Amino acid sequence: xxxxxxxxxxxxxxxxxxxxxxxxxxxxxxxxxxxxxxxxxxxxxxxxxxxxxxxxxxxxxxxxxxxxxxxxxxxxxxxxxxxxxxxxxxxxxxxxxxxxxxxxxxxxxxxxxxxxxxxxx
Amino acid sequence: xxxxxxxxxxxxxxxxxxxxxxxxxxxxxxxxxxxxxxxxxxxxxxxxxxxxxxxxxxxxxxxxxxxxxxxxxxxxxxxxxxxxxxxxxxxxxxxxxxxxxxxxxxxxxxxxxxxxxxxxxxxxxxxxxxxxxxxxxxxxxxxxxxxxxxxxxxxxxxxxxxxxxxxxx
Numbered sequence: 216x217x218x219x220x221x222x223x224x225x226x227x228x229x230x231x232x233x234x235x236x237x238x239x240x241x242x243x244x245x246x247x248x249x250x251x252x253x254x255x256x257x258x259x260x261x262x263x264x265x266x267x268x269x270x271x272x273x274x275x276x277x278x279x280x281x282x283x284x285x286x287x288x289x290x291x292x293x294x295x296x297x298x299x300x301x302x303x304x305x306x307x308x309x310x311x312x313x314x315x316x317x318x319x320x321x322x323x324x325x326x327x328x329x330x331x332x333x334x335x336x
Numbered sequence: 337x338x339x340x341x342x343x344x345x346x347x348x349x350x351x352x353x354x355x356x357x358x359x360x361x362x363x364x365x366x367x368x369x370x371x372x373x374x375x376x377x378x379x380x381x382x383x384x385x386x387x388x389x390x391x392x393x394x395x396x397x398x399x400x401x402x403x404x405x406x407x408x409x410x411x412x413x414x415x416x417x418x419x420x421x422x423x424x425x426x427x428x429x430x431x432x433x434x435x436x437x438x439x440x441x442x443x444x445x446x447x448x449x450x451x452x453x454x455x456x457x458x459x460x461x462x463x464x465x466x467x468x469x470x471x472x473x474x475x476x477x478x479x480x481x482x483x484x485x486x487x488x489x490x491x492x493x494x495x496x497x498x499x500x501x502x503x504x505x
Contacts, residue, residue: 224447225423230413270426272447299430300445301498302437310505317504320427321362324412330503 216242217263217335222252222279223297224271228320232266232297235324236331249274249282256283262292264335266327267314269298269305277305281312293334297322344490345482348396348436351493352480353467355431356400359424362500363410365471372468372477374455382477383407383417384451385425389433391443393488398432399479400425401456406473422448428478431500440491 219241221232226247233243244259246252248271256262265283269276280294295316296309306317315334318327357367384401400421407417407424426448433443458466458479467478498504 225419225426227411227413227415227420227423230415231411234413270430270445270447299427299433299500301430301434301496301504302442304442306504319498319500319502319504320430321412321501323501326501326503 216240218242218244218259218261219264219266219331219335220244220246220252220255220259220262220292221266222246222248222271222276223266223268224248225268228268228297231324232327235327239328239332241331241335248272249279252279253282256287256292260290264331265292265294266297266331267294269296269300277308277312280309280314284313290336293336295330295334297327341484341486341488344484344488347490348394348432348482348484349467349480351435352398352428352432352478355428355435356467356469356476356478358500359428359431360410360471360476363412365406365410365473367469367471367476370468370470370475372466372475374457377455377475379454381452381454382456383421384453384456385421385423385428385448386451387422387425387429387448388446389429389443390446391436391441393485394436394441394443394482395484396480396482398425398429398481399458399477400428401475401477401479403474406471406476409473418450418452422450427500434496434498434500435493436490438493438496
């Protein structure tokens with residue numbers, strides 16, 4: 216079962232992602248902020264995909280993405296941004312940092328599942 | 337603050353009003369504009385998401401409020417109402433930010449917070465009054481206080497190529 220890490224400061228969004236991906240056969244891990252995300256990535260080297268919010272307290276999702284790419288030189292999991300942000304400069308920055316997708320909230324569960332299924336390694 | 341600012345601020349509030357209706361519709365809640373009477377709500381607590389944005393010449397603070405039963409009915413997953421209203425306020429400001437981007441204005445969002453209260457009573461500020469709505473499960477209120485610097489004019493809105501729910505890439 217592929218592991219997907221969802222990083223969002225909203226418990227409701229983490230639950231929504233889990234409810235969508237779980238029945239589709241993914242094992243969903245949750246992190247509420249950057250430090251929990253990095254701890255989870257260190258513990259689970261076999262994570263297949265990261266679903267990442269942008270607007271979070273402390274370190275932003277873009278900062279998290281850039282650090283994942285910088286520090287995990289072995290096998291970096293694909294990252295899908297899931298956010299309310301549509302600002303072009305942020306989208307371009309995420310693309311440059313290696314994000315594989317950018318989904319705008321509120322996401323339809325079917326679109327989330329099909330996107331994760333397509334991008335997960 | 338000039339009359340021009342008043343008009344600009346009122347226009348931002350109207351963009352927020354449209355964004356609010358569209359946001360709740362995406363969660364299967366239909367809103368109609370209504371007057372808000374804090375006393376009519378009795379002692380039932382309301383939950384609020386508080387969030388702000390700031391740009392070069394424009395900034396705002398926003399409170400989005402609803403009763404617990406509406407919040408519990410509107411989420412797609414099992415949610416905690418305090419967390420959910422904070423997330424909804426984040427999504428509301430995300431939508432408003434997109435509309436402002438279409439007007440050529442870039443702002444940065446703060447992260448949302450939640451609070452609760454009974455009979456909260458905002459004061460109308462300048463020409464802006466709180467926006468209020470009615471739904472089948474109770475009222476929704478949006479209190480948006482906009483400040484723009486003298487001389488700031490919101491450009492004509494051009495629709496963006498993306499809308500909420502889209503896969504951008």
